[in-house]
Amino acid sequence: MARFILRRVVAAVVLLVLVATATFGLVQAAPGQPIELLALDPRVGPEFRAELIRQYGLDQPVTVQWARWMTATLRGELGLSFSQKRPVSELLMEGLGGSAWLMAGALFVLYIVALPLGIVAGLRPGSRVDRAILVFSQFFWALPGFVLAVVLLEILGVRLGWFPLGLMQDLDAERMSSMDRLLNRLHHLFLPSLVLGLSSVGLVIGFVRSGLIGVLASDHVRAARARGLSESRVLFRHALPNTLAPVIQHFGVLMPALLSGALIIEVVFSWPGLGRIGYAAIVERDIPVVLGTTLLSAAVVIMGSLLADLLHAWIDPRARDA
Amino acid sequence: MLVSRSLVAPATRLALLTVAITVTLSACSDSRTASTSDEAKPLPDTIVIGTAIDFEGINEVVVRSTPLANVILYQGLFRTLAKERPDYSTGPATFEPQLAERWEFSDDRSTLTFFLRDDVQWSDGVPLTARDVRFSWEAQTHPEVNWPMAQVKEKITDVEVIDDHTVRFHFSEVYAQQLLDAVGGVILPAHAWGELPFDQWRENLSWFLDNQVVAGPYRVADWQPQQRIVLEANPNYYLADQPKTQRIVFQIVPDRDSRLNQLRAGDLDVLELSPDDVDTLGELPDVHFRKFDFRQLVFLTWNHANPLFADPAVRRALTFAIDRAEIIDVLYGEYAVLPSSPYPTYVWARDASLEPRPHDPEQAMALLAEAGWRDTDDDGILDKNGEAFAFELLTNNDNQLRMDIATMVQQQLGAIGIAVETEAIEFNTLISREFAHDFEATVMSIGIDTSLDFSWFFHTDSIDGGYNWMQYRNPEVDRVLDEIGTFTDAKAAEPLHHELQKLLYDDQPITLLYQPQRVLATDRRLSGIEPNVIWSLYHLESWHWTEAP
Numbered sequence: 001m002a003r004f005i006l007r008r009v010v011a012a013v014v015l016l017v018l019v020a021t022a023t024f025g026l027v028q029a030a031p032g033q034p035i036e037l038l039a040l041d042p043r044v045g046p047e048f049r050a051e052l053i054r055q056y057g058l059d060q061p062v063t064v065q066w067a068r069w070m071t072a073t074l075r076g077e078l079g080l081s082f083s084q085k086r087p088v089s090e091l092l093m094e095g096l097g098g099s100a101w102l103m104a105g106a107l108f109v110l111y112i113v114a115l116p117l118g119i120v121a122g123l124r125p126g127s128r129v130d131r132a133i134l135v136f137s138q139f140f141w142a143l144p145g146f147v148l149a150v151v152l153l154e155i156l157g158v159r160l161g162w163f164p165l166g167l168m169q170d171l172d173a174e175r176m177s178s179m180d181r182l183l184n185r186l187h188h189l190f191l192p193s194l195v196l197g198l199s200s201v202g203l204v205i206g207f208v209r210s211g212l213i214g215v216l217a218s219d220h221v222r223a224a225r226a227r228g229l230s231e232s233r234v235l236f237r238h239a240l241p242n243t244l245a246p247v248i249q250h251f252g253v254l255m256p257a258l259l260s261g262a263l264i265i266e267v268v269f270s271w272p273g274l275g276r277i278g279y280a281a282i283v284e285r286d287i288p289v290v291l292g293t294t295l296l297s298a299a300v301v302i303m304g305s306l307l308a309d310l311l312h313a314w315i316d317p318r319a320r321d322a
Numbered sequence: 323m324l325v326s327r328s329l330v331a332p333a334t335r336l337a338l339l340t341v342a343i344t345v346t347l348s349a350c351s352d353s354r355t356a357s358t359s360d361e362a363k364p365l366p367d368t369i370v371i372g373t374a375i376d377f378e379g380i381n382e383v384v385v386r387s388t389p390l391a392n393v394i395l396y397q398g399l400f401r402t403l404a405k406e407r408p409d410y411s412t413g414p415a416t417f418e419p420q421l422a423e424r425w426e427f428s429d430d431r432s433t434l435t436f437f438l439r440d441d442v443q444w445s446d447g448v449p450l451t452a453r454d455v456r457f458s459w460e461a462q463t464h465p466e467v468n469w470p471m472a473q474v475k476e477k478i479t480d481v482e483v484i485d486d487h488t489v490r491f492h493f494s495e496v497y498a499q500q501l502l503d504a505v506g507g508v509i510l511p512a513h514a515w516g517e518l519p520f521d522q523w524r525e526n527l528s529w530f531l532d533n534q535v536v537a538g539p540y541r542v543a544d545w546q547p548q549q550r551i552v553l554e555a556n557p558n559y560y561l562a563d564q565p566k567t568q569r570i571v572f573q574i575v576p577d578r579d580s581r582l583n584q585l586r587a588g589d590l591d592v593l594e595l596s597p598d599d600v601d602t603l604g605e606l607p608d609v610h611f612r613k614f615d616f617r618q619l620v621f622l623t624w625n626h627a628n629p630l631f632a633d634p635a636v637r638r639a640l641t642f643a644i645d646r647a648e649i650i651d652v653l654y655g656e657y658a659v660l661p662s663s664p665y666p667t668y669v670w671a672r673d674a675s676l677e678p679r680p681h682d683p684e685q686a687m688a689l690l691a692e693a694g695w696r697d698t699d700d701d702g703i704l705d706k707n708g709e710a711f712a713f714e715l716l717t718n719n720d721n722q723l724r725m726d727i728a729t730m731v732q733q734q735l736g737a738i739g740i741a742v743e744t745e746a747i748e749f750n751t752l753i754s755r756e757f758a759h760d761f762e763a764t765v766m767s768i769g770i771d772t773s774l775d776f777s778w779f780f781h782t783d784s785i786d787g788g789y790n791w792m793q794y795r796n797p798e799v800d801r802v803l804d805e806i807g808t809f810t811d812a813k814a815a816e817p818l819h820h821e822l823q824k825l826l827y828d829d830q831p832i833t834l835l836y837q838p839q840r841v842l843a844t845d846r847r848l849s850g851i852e853p854n855v856i857w858s859l860y861h862l863e864s865w866h867w868t869e870a871p
Binding site for chain 1: 368370375376378379384386524525526527528544546547548549550552571573574575576577579580583584586587589748750
């Protein structure tokens with residue numbers, strides 16, 4: 001097991017370095033100087049631009065810039081944002097907080113909706129209920145998140161006024177008691193989590209459904225039934241535990257889907273998060289921030305799948321040899 | 323900036339993302355409906371303003387000059403020695419006293435002395451004195467601070483502290499913009515911010531908020547990045563009756579549709595809009611829409627180094643061939659006007675006798691024929707010496723309006739036998755290519771200010787490193803530009819301004835398309851709001867509610 005973990009961790013680190021290098025290369029290859037946007041004012045002289053280029057080390061060859069950035073990153077320093085002149089790590093931490101709330105909310109919605117539906121569908125494959133659930137999951141899988149977001153915002157937010165139209169909390173949330181503040185946060189979190197969660201619901205329903213069908217057809221479930229156990233006991237004691245374990249592993253597949261979906265959700269709901277920081281940085285050619293957000297997102301995804309693999313290996317020893 | 327040399331960036335750069343979903347809006351079900359009958363409702367103490375982008379910090383000399391930063395720093399947190407009045411249509415800029423009660427030039431105009439108010443305190447109770455004025459100048463001109471606008475201080479050789487409330491600016495030469503340049507930039511707290519050496523300012527943007535000391539009507543009470551910036555009244559502000567409203571909140575909403583929704587729902591009280599937004603919103607019962615001039619010009623740049631565009635007669639023909647009235651009508655409706663020269667229609671020095679060149683394809687054809695452009699091989703495209711009149715028109719791909727303009731220009735020029743290929747490229751790339759003169763023609767815009775100094779745009783000296791992207795060279799124009807700069811009495815330069823406009827009118831170094839206007843949407847029950855060209859959010863300190871929403 002130790003060798004397995006070591007192998008996977010080394011692979012994850014190598015993958016991160018590759019992602020970082022590829023991102024660095026892409027940013028360098030993109031046309032346009034990051035400095036141009038900072039200096040778009042007629043009274044801004046060429047001296048200002050030259051000085052900025054020197055300060056940011058942009059006059060150095062690409063390989064030197066890469067080596068500097070790599071060594072600094074390995075030391076845990078992500079540098080200063082070009083546009084905001086604040087440490088990138090500080091910006092990332094700010095974004096990470098918002099993203100974490102959103103991810104947690106979305107995962108909650110996702111499992112609350114997907115587990116029961118997946119189980120119901122898996123218990124009666126081919127039935128009318130199964131087909132209805134299939135239509136439901138295909139619908140949300142196909143529907144772009146922002147369309148759902150705009151429709152929900154219009155109906156539940158603008159017209160009915162039941163939910164806030166975005167942001168993480170009310171203006172005066174700081175003056176509330178901590179309980180009210182939490183409720184306020186959840187009130188704000190509801191719609192964005194719902195939209196983000198529903199966008200991946202089809203995926204998880206699929207995992208649960210097919211997993212359950214497989215397990216129900218397996219020998220040990222048939223044996224349990226043969227022993228005369230009640231259907232509910234068969235389901236809850238024998239079938240479900242064996243179905244849910246692989247679902248945990250699929251968590252690694254979900255992370256990238258949620259992270260990329262979060263970008264649009266963060267923008268539409270004015271939710272502060274990594275996606276927005278990364279997007280703004282790309283528009284502004286804020287290279288250190290672009291690299292920082294990409295690296296962090298990649299790390300989250302790679303960690304997620306690493307964790308899932310380790311869990312899987314722990315549950316199922318056969319996976320260790322794979 | 324006080325001197326409003328704005329960004330060249332397209333307006334849409336502010337919108338991080340526009341989700342192109344049109345939901346049929348109906349105002350009747352909005353929460354912005356008639357107010358309740360509850361008469362005793364207290365007036366709110368907060369005004370919420372929507373913004374697409376976040377703010378970076380409170381030290382003017384090291385943050386970027388975005389519209390949001392300018393409003394917060396100039397209208398909210400800090401004061402300048404004097405403030406430009408929005409009287410640009412009646413005459414050269416005049417100034418309203420702010421930290422300085424009055425000022426006077428020496429007889430030879432080589433020095434300018436400011437007499438400061440003696441009742442101004444920083445928010446920590448320390449008096450604001452002439453030493454702060456000198457300190458601000460030192461910061462603005464320090465090479466390591468590298469203030470983007472440092473050029474305005476180029477001709478100021480010293481800022482001398484005479485006594486606590488008297489400060490003298492020394493100039494290396496006498497010129498028209500001395501007062502404008504002297505009062506440019508906000509006054510910074512020497513006693514507080516002097517503790518951090520200048521060479522560390524750029525790297526420590528957040529230090530200044532942690533050590534916040536301000537002199538304006540507001541201070542930053544809370545900044546939740548990507549969410550809100552909360553300004554709260556500064557109790558030490560020197561005018562006791564201001565500000566009129568306790569809190570001003572800037573709510574950061576990057577998505578355009580979300581901003582419009584928040585305005586409809588009453589979450590935002592004030593929001594700057596594009597004409598397009600006004601169409602989308604339709605009538606809202608509690609929102610007042612105010613149209614105001616926007617300090618921007620949109621035009622086509624021709625690269626004069628390209629033989630196609632070297633001849634002024636050809637450039638005139640191009641202007642005649644393009645139906646600018648139609649472009650405005652289709653894309654902007656009533657929210658744009660066509661100026662006859664780069665002098666916007668709202669400035670005093672514009673020559674009203676010049677009429678914008680009309681749409682006249684026949685005259686365009688005649689001018690082109692005279693210049694040797696004829697369709698000799700009957701392929702529908704004009705040619706000369708075997709070369710077809712064909713070029714590429716670049717625009718930036720994040721701005722649908724610009725791409726629409728490019729398409730319309732393509733059709734209109736196509737009608738007289740000029741083959742235009744349009745290409746939309748990424749904004750940074752476009753800007754880099756403008757500076758490198760690596761283009762044939764582009765759809766572009768610039769920010770225009772009220773100083774009416776166009777040398778950075780049309781002077782031969784501005785070809786390298788400046789904004790003369792067209793590589794326009796006209797010694798006459800250079801002479802007039804230089805001469806305008808020497809006038810100390812700006813009004814007396816009016817004939818020269820008119821001369822310049824005629825020269826540009828004949829040469830058509832660029833083909834002007836329009837001068838856009840913007841709209842400020844505000845809750846009807848807010849008072850004191852008067853947007854103008856320099857500031858869309860002007861006199862923030864006197865905004866107030868007249869009735870509870």
